[in-house]
Amino acid sequence: MTARQKDPQVKIRDYDPRRDRSAVHRIWLETGWLEKGKERAVDLLVGCGRALVAEIGGKAECLVTSAPGIIRYLEEDLPFSGLTCVTTSRIARKQGLAKQLTALTVAAVAAEGALVCGLGMFEQGYYDQFGFGTGGYEHIITFDPSSLCSGEKARVPRRITSADWSMVHASRLDRARGHGSCNFNPPEITRSEMLYTKKGFGLGYCDGPGGKLSHHFWCWVKEVEQGPYQVMWMTFQTREQFLELMDLIRGLGDQVRLVKMREPQGIQLQDLIREPFKQRQVSEKSKFESSMRALAYWQMRICDLPGCLERTHLRGDELRFNLALTDPIEQFLNDSAPWRGLSGDYVINLGSSSGVEKGKDETLPTLQASVGTFTRLWLGVRPATGLAMTGELSGAQDLLQRLDSVFCLPEPKPDWDF
Ligand SMILES: CC(C)(COP(=O)(O)OP(=O)(O)OC[C@H]1O[C@@H](n2cnc3c(N)ncnc32)[C@H](O)[C@@H]1OP(=O)(O)O)[C@@H](O)C(=O)NCCC(=O)NCCS
Secondary structure, three states: OOOOOOOOOEEEEOOOHHHHHHHHHHHHHHHHHOOOOHHHHHHHOOOOOOOEEEOOOOOEEEEEEEEEEEEEOOOOEEEEEEEEEEEEEEOOOOOOOHHHHHHHHHHHHHHHOOOOOOEEEEOOOOOOHHOOOOOOOEEEEOOOHHOOOOOEEEEEEEOOHHHHHHHHHHHOOOOOOOOOOOEEEEEHHHHHHHHHOOOEEEEEEOOOHHHHEEEEEEEEEEEOOOOOOOOEEOOOOOOOHHHHHHHHHHHHHHHOOOOOEEEOOOOHHHHHHHHHHHHHHHHHOOOOOEEEEEEOOOEEEEEEEHHHOOOOOOOOOOOEEEEEEOHHHHOOOOOOOOOOOOOOOEEEEOOOOOOOEEEEOOOOOOOEEEEEHHHHHHHHOOOOHHHHHOOOEEEOOOHHHHHHOOOOOOOOOOOOOO
């Protein structure tokens, strides 16, 4: 075997737009995420928060970015950080660069005060290494808009373009939000998403105070003439506004044959489809196939256990137990990191006011969990008895059953893809 040349030195540092802009575009081109002409969308996204690069031979070859926001836990909004991009160029794969930058980014945002961190995963398993746990299923429905049950005729909407990014962002922040919903603070994130959208267009209404955009949707268009159109997001505050947007979508049905959208929290969209089973059968395997798919593609992790529990106000019984928590992220972080994960022994108190102390109480039952699985339990992704079957969580059956009744939560839905 011939001796391989030693790899050039890797340097990890903050993104610098003057030095790294074109190298970052190249990374995105190589991952297939960038179409020529959409570079501004990438620049805006990178500028929304933290951005770390790994440099090889003086050029950025790996990029990890995050953006600040909030996540709702029942009635409380908690500081949140979303990982908005993890990308490695073709020449730098499998060098451990994405792992290093991801761990450093989580440590940095945790040290800055994010109580929870989240991401959209490319595959199951990779981000478990950093303590992320998989979220619940999202329902993705595709349907013929003319198969929507008839409602009222929608009023003439306002046309929305990417130039409206500022008011669109405000409308996203003001939308009706439920448990697990995320908001990102920088308006440029919406601007970036709108510029990035293929043949993007939106429709909506400005019924808010002072003519603010009250409800709207924004679409990604695969083919203008017949669709599919994908609703990237929809904002509304009331039942009437939601139904008006669905009426607008139905109104496209004389021409457009397929619309795809994520089911909004708490709503069963199938209720609005006429003959959903017939629609599925007659369109099976066609270009315009009506379907319903379930996908669990987002992940979250707790970054600050006392901070999260302080804001946890549950509606059921009180429960006190030991938690032996493991956090795999620590293997990627050395002593110089500003935060090194949550591994340790804790005594947890759950109830209308919750809390945590360091240590162990020998009189209490003990739950063993990884931080990823504990995050799933805390968010309400699955009950303790279910997580004990397939996740990294174990304890006495009695404790698991009591956890099931204490963590009786609505299904968490971020309602913002990133
Ligand atoms: C995903 C991506 C960022 C990884 O970059 P990278 O710098 O090569 O990753 P790393 O070197 O840190 O890690 C690679 C290791 O993770 C492992 N890995 C990959 N997928 C995994 C999974 N689903 N579960 C567990 N491990 C996984 C690989 O096998 C590899 O292990 P090895 O080093 O022991 O061979 C890169 O492939 C990429 O840019 N893909 C396209 C863009 C994308 O999808 N980004 C992720 C968005 S969420």
